[in-house]
Amino acid sequence: MLKLSRQYLNWIQNSVFEGEITEVKLKELKQRAKNMMEPEEDSLIIFKSRDVKWLEKETVGKEKNELDTFL
Template identity: 40%
Template sequence: MYIVIVYDVNVRRVNNVKKFLRQHLHWVQNSVFEGEVTRAEFERIKAGLREIIDEDEDSVVIYRLRSRPFREILGTEKNPLEDVI
């Protein structure tokens, strides 16, 4: 499955969330990650995020898609997605 994760967390936890997500997904721009994952990876990501965030204060939104979405960029591409062979 393809997922997109966006988050709004307390500044004290931003770097921890970003560092964790970079291990699993592609950084798109500030507070946005995306990538193809298995069901097991998806569950590990959710569990890891739950350990980092404060659910009473922080917000993480996960969009699950069946395939990689069409992306249209307006303006500057912050971190271009590259096909790795």
């Protein structure tokens, strides 16, 4: 997953990546990640920023934390 994520985003630390990505590239990344993941074990969490003050959280795969809000 590290090698895959580095193809699309900038590595920050451990399993954290950031960067700007087009909707097409994001869809491609999610599909390729799904193909590599164990759906009952792994997850990919995507934070979309629409505004500096707000983040939208999307989880692909198993949700490990049921909270909808975070700090």
